[in-house]
Amino acid sequence: MGRILSTSNGVAGVILLTIVLTAALFGPWIAPYDPQLFHSQARLQGPSATHWLGTDQFGRDLLSRILNGAPSTVLFGMGATSLGVCAGTVIGVIAGVAGGRTDGVIMRILDGMLAMPELLFTLLIVTFLGGGTLQALLAVGVAFTPGMARIARSAVLSVRTREYVLAARARGESRSWIVLREVLPNAIGPIIVEATIRVSFAIMIGATLGFLGLGAQPPSTEWGLMVSEARQFMFRNPWGVIIPGIAIAMTAMGFNLFGDALRDAFDPKRSL
Amino acid sequence: MDSTPAAERPVLTVDGYSMAYDTDEGRIEALKNVSLSIHRGETHAIVGESGSGKTTLAWAITRYLPDNAHDLGGAILLSSEDMLAKTAAELTDLRGRRLAMVYQDPSSSLNPSMTLGDQVTEVLRRHRAMSPQEARSEAEAALARTGIRNPAAMMTRYPHEASGGEKQRVIIATAFACNPELIIFDEPTTALDILTANQIIELFLELREETGVAALYISHDLGLVSRVADTVSVLYQGEVVEQGDLKTVFAAPAHAYTQRLLAALPRPQDRLAVAAPQTDTPLMSLENIGVCYYTPSLLTRLLEPKTVAQYGARHISFSVRPGELLGVVGESGSGKSTIAKAATGLHPFEGRIVFDGKVYDSARALDRAYRRQVQIVFQHPDGSLNPRETIGRILARPLRLYDLVPRAQIAKRVAELLEMVLLPPEFASRYPHQLSGGQKQRVAIARAFAAEPRLVICDEITASLDVSVQATMARLLVDLQARSGAACIFITHDLNLVRQLAHRIVVMRNGAIVESFAAEDTEQTDRAPYTRELIDAVPVLDRPAISATTEVPHQ
Numbered sequence: 112m113g114r115i116l117s118t119s120n121g122v123a124g125v126i127l128l129t130i131v132l133t134a135a136l137f138g139p140w141i142a143p144y145d146p147q148l149f150h151s152q153a154r155l156q157g158p159s160a161t162h163w164l165g166t167d168q169f170g171r172d173l174l175s176r177i178l179n180g181a182p183s184t185v186l187f188g189m190g191a192t193s194l195g196v197c198a199g200t201v202i203g204v205i206a207g208v209a210g211g212r213t214d215g216v217i218m219r220i221l222d223g224m225l226a227m228p229e230l231l232f233t234l235l236i237v238t239f240l241g242g243g244t245l246q247a248l249l250a251v252g253v254a255f256t257p258g259m260a261r262i263a264r265s266a267v268l269s270v271r272t273r274e275y276v277l278a279a280r281a282r283g284e285s286r287s288w289i290v291l292r293e294v295l296p297n298a299i300g301p302i303i304v305e306a307t308i309r310v311s312f313a314i315m316i317g318a319t320l321g322f323l324g325l326g327a328q329p330p331s332t333e334w335g336l337m338v339s340e341a342r343q344f345m346f347r348n349p350w351g352v353i354i355p356g357i358a359i360a361m362t363a364m365g366f367n368l369f370g371d372a373l374r375d376a377f378d379p380k381r382s383l
Numbered sequence: 384m385d386s387t388p389a390a391e392r393p394v395l396t397v398d399g400y401s402m403a404y405d406t407d408e409g410r411i412e413a414l415k416n417v418s419l420s421i422h423r424g425e426t427h428a429i430v431g432e433s434g435s436g437k438t439t440l441a442w443a444i445t446r447y448l449p450d451n452a453h454d455l456g457g458a459i460l461l462s463s464e465d466m467l468a469k470t471a472a473e474l475t476d477l478r479g480r481r482l483a484m485v486y487q488d489p490s491s492s493l494n495p496s497m498t499l500g501d502q503v504t505e506v507l508r509r510h511r512a513m514s515p516q517e518a519r520s521e522a523e524a525a526l527a528r529t530g531i532r533n534p535a536a537m538m539t540r541y542p543h544e545a546s547g548g549e550k551q552r553v554i555i556a557t558a559f560a561c562n563p564e565l566i567i568f569d570e571p572t573t574a575l576d577i578l579t580a581n582q583i584i585e586l587f588l589e590l591r592e593e594t595g596v597a598a599l600y601i602s603h604d605l606g607l608v609s610r611v612a613d614t615v616s617v618l619y620q621g622e623v624v625e626q627g628d629l630k631t632v633f634a635a636p637a638h639a640y641t642q643r644l645l646a647a648l649p650r651p652q653d654r655l656a657v658a659a660p661q662t663d664t665p666l667m668s669l670e671n672i673g674v675c676y677y678t679p680s681l682l683t684r685l686l687e688p689k690t691v692a693q694y695g696a697r698h699i700s701f702s703v704r705p706g707e708l709l710g711v712v713g714e715s716g717s718g719k720s721t722i723a724k725a726a727t728g729l730h731p732f733e734g735r736i737v738f739d740g741k742v743y744d745s746a747r748a749l750d751r752a753y754r755r756q757v758q759i760v761f762q763h764p765d766g767s768l769n770p771r772e773t774i775g776r777i778l779a780r781p782l783r784l785y786d787l788v789p790r791a792q793i794a795k796r797v798a799e800l801l802e803m804v805l806l807p808p809e810f811a812s813r814y815p816h817q818l819s820g821g822q823k824q825r826v827a828i829a830r831a832f833a834a835e836p837r838l839v840i841c842d843e844i845t846a847s848l849d850v851s852v853q854a855t856m857a858r859l860l861v862d863l864q865a866r867s868g869a870a871c872i873f874i875t876h877d878l879n880l881v882r883q884l885a886h887r888i889v890v891m892r893n894g895a896i897v898e899s900f901a902a903e904d905t906e907q908t909d910r911a912p913y914t915r916e917l918i919d920a921v922p923v924l925d926r927p928a929i930s931a932t933t934e935v936p937h938q
Contacts, residue, residue: 274766278827281727282784282834283754296771 114376115369121376124368131362135185138178146171146179146332155348165350167341173354180332180355185362187248187333188314194252195313196306199259204298206260207267208290218264221257229254233316237325244333247326251313262305266298273297307370311363318359334359392463393420394564394597395444400457402443413439415622416457421565421614424595428612428629430605430644432849436621437601441567444599445482446474462564480510483558487570489550493542499553500538503560510561525556528593529586548579552586559590567599572607576714577876581920584611603850605648606879606922609633617641633924647854648924651882651905655857656708657865659886665702666870667726667757667838671734673697674721695721696894699734703838708864708871710885710902712878712917718894719874720762723842726872727759739837755785758831762843764823768815774801774826775811781834796833803866804829804859821852825859832863839864840872845880857884878905878917890914 115121143163144150150162150170157165164173206217224232236250270276271294279293320326321335329336334355341351397419403412413436421427429437442448444459446466459466461482469477478484486492493502503522507513513521519538526534529552542550551571558566568587572580584607591598602608608615608629615632617625617640625638636642677693684690696718703709713719725732728749735744738757743749761767768777778797782788788796798808804825815823824844831839841860845853861884864871875881881888882902889899890913898911905918 274761274763275769277724277729278759278761278767278830281729281754281759282781283728283749283751284784292772293769297769 115372118372118375120368121372124365124372127361127365128369131185131365134178134181138181142175142178144172144175146176147330155344157348157350164354165348167351168344173350176332176337177354177358180334180337184314184317184334187244187317188310191248191251191313191317192255192306192310195255196259196302198252199256200263200302202256203260203263204267204290204295207264207271208294221260224257230316230319233320237320242325242328244327247317247320251316255309259305263302266301267294270294270297304370304374307366307373311366314359314362391422393422394462395421395599396460398458400443400459401455403453403455405451405453413621414443417623419616419626421597421599423597425614426591426598426600426612428600428602428608428615429618430602430608430615431618432603432851435618437618438569441569441601444567445478445484479506480561481564483563483566485554485558485566485568485571488574489547489554490542492554493550495542498538499540499542499545503553503557506557506560525560526553529556547575548582551575551583555586559594562594563596565597565599569601577920578714578916587611605644605850606924609924610922643851645924647851649877649880649883650923650926651879653883655861655883656886657706657861660704660706662704666705667736667738668702669726669736670700672699672722672725673733674725674730694894699896701889701896701899703870703872705870706868708873708885710881710888711872711874711891712876712881712888713891714876717891719891720842723759723840723874726840727757728754755834756837757840758834758836759840759842760827760831760844762846764820764827767827768823770815773811774813777826778830778833781830785834787835800829800833803863821848821856824848824856828860832867836869838870842874845875879921879923
């Protein structure tokens with residue numbers, strides 16, 4: 112942790128993440144208004160003393176909506192990522208440890224999946240599964256799997272030929288011991304780092320799906336959906352687009368900077 | 384070499400030079416008040432263990448230092464010109480032209496995407512302003528001087544198409560190409576096998592004779608140093624502890640550290656081995672073992688019928704008696720480690736292994752009892768311990784795996800094991816990165832002996848350690864062998880060391896056994912020519928006049 116805070120990027124990432132995670136944990140309780148309450152007298156207003164961040168087309172308080180949307184948006188990012196990371200890691204470790212033909216077959220299939228852009232792939236899955244938050248989450252998770260599997264495999268490959276793994280094999284250790292105790296703990300660094308960076312992608316893809324109407328459905332306070340809904344009134348009140356846009360960018364940047372700093376901190380070349 | 388006239392100004396003068404690195408842990412003084420001077424035609428050796436500042440000194444002389452390095456005073460003069468005052472542009476012009484360097488690893492000091500010829504001509508065109516045609520013919524001549532047989536063909540090759548020895552010759556040709564005043568050699572032969580290293584040394588001696596260049600020769604190998612250098616500085620923790628004429632220093636070292644370094648050199652006459660086994664029944668015999676690294680697939684065989692399977696080692700048969708130490712010697716690529724991997728089931732093999740009367744005919748057949756009784760210790764201490772486990776857990780693992788001691792006594796046994804390899808018991812709670820290389824290797828040895836094996840295979844266990852640590856490691860191994868009665872297969876490229884330790888020696892080359900003989904018969908006249916070459920390649924230094932009887936504890 113000390114090493115993460117030693118760079119300005121790391122500090123910025125930690126500050127942004129603290130804000131976002133505080134909002135995600137306590138948002139719904141500290142929100143000043145009910146996020147679905149219409150204030151018909153105060154529609155499409157800019158920031159003011161009563162509505163700190165302004166209101167949308169129905170006069171709903173934007174700050175309250177952002178705070179209420181935080182848990183679902185952040186959870187979406189983390190959920191989709193953990194799904195992709197878990198599935199990807201399992202596949203990657205199997206491919207890396209098995210080697211030979213198994214490895215070849217698994218990796219060729221994944222290469223085929225990787226050839227398709229992540230967003231298109233997600234859209235394809237969502238079209239099959241139908242819209243909705245859970246479906247979108249599943250789709251992003253599946254779309255992340257091939258990339259994560261590649262990273263997990265390369266991490267495993269670099270550890271697999273180390274002498275302590277050879278020593279374990281020579282001792283006659285079981286396969287599961289070698290994978291769980293000797294290989295994985297030493298290969299987990301790059302996987303964790305990649306995962307934090309991917310959380311930001313997941314949030315952005317989630318927002319994109321929300322914007323396209325394929326993710327969360329109204330009157331949900333998911334941030335992507337908020338941007339989408341406010342778009343029509345953008346010229347009358349730009350705040351409706353700017354506020355959730357900034358929230359998304361902050362979260363994505365927070366995870367991204369934190370992930371970068373984490374990667375640098377794990378890099379053995381940086382430690383003396 | 385002949386003594387230089389005192390009136391002539393030295394090519395290199397380092398005068399009271401100190402420097403430090405700024406690190407997270409604060410300022411670390413890497414060089415303290417180092418002084419030396421080298422005259423024309425003279426070779427000055429820098430010796431010392433790793434971390435003593437040898438290479439830092441080389442970087443400091445070439446002024447090629449990282450940003451966190453700071454000069455703390457003193458002067459470095461190249462032919463009386465102040466190197467510390469030079470600008471970056473002046474240094475760029477000077478490096479390669481007046482000051483050349485030859486590094487340790489020839490494969491990483493050449494650009495893999497340029498032909499060898501282009502890399503030599505580049506230097507000539509840059510520093511001697513030659514036309515492309517002139518540079519090419521000059522480069523060819525330079526390569527020819529280094530004894531490369533077909534220089535024109537070598538010019539068109541890429542680094543991966545040349546052997547390690549050839550690459551180092553090309554680098555030396557480049558270094559000599561501009562007739563520099565000073566050449567710095569930083570362990571130029573460490574990455575090469577002993578016979579090639581020897582040829583490189585001969586080449587250097589020849590070229591020095593021709594050109595009269597001054598050289599700074601950095602090495603930890605005192606034997607090789609004694610062949611090339613006229614004067615020597617012994618570096619210890621950034622300080623020159625002893626300096627002078629090489630013969631005088633090596634014959635009668637004054638400083639305790641020099642004495643220890645020289646005493647640590649393996650000398651075949653100082654036998655360390657345990658008593659030879661009385662029985663002739665082998666504990667383990669390898670019968671016609673072959674390890675195949677590449678089998679062409681069906682498709683390859685159909686398309687290119689000429690491709691053949693490639694063997695790391697083939698038709699290997701030898702046996703080890705209980706309690707015996709069998710030395711396996713050979714240059715890199717001779718198949719020594721391949722045999723170790725096959726015998727521990729890390730690589731599939733052909734043929735059969737007979738261990739204690741039981742026959743195993745494939746790597747899969749090696750059962751748990753076999754794996755417990757045959758343990759392996761690897762070359763790199765940094766790689767052989769899992770960095771995420773404590774030393775205690777690492778040592779406890781074989782105890783649990785093979786159910787050797789009751790659970791309640793594991794901690795006690797771990798402490799005993801640590802004590803056995805002369806490490807304090809509190810090391811049990813430390814992590815591998817908190818230990819030095821020598822200490823890690825001790826832990827690896829303790830782990831092997833924890834399984835109460837009957838045979839321990841040591842795969843170059845001393846190769847990546849300093850000379851002084853090597854000697855203590857060898858003594859430790861013999862001591863453990865005496866205590867446990869285990870047999871040992873000691874794989875090494877260091878013939879002098881193995882002659883101290885082994886009862887019998889097997890010489891390997893190109894994946895086959897050249898010959899095997901009893902250690903005391905090494906000098907016999909009927910040795911194979913290859914064995915002879917190996918013996919002649921390693922100079923045996925005489926014991927220094929002051930014998931270092933008191934053993935200085937080290938690591």
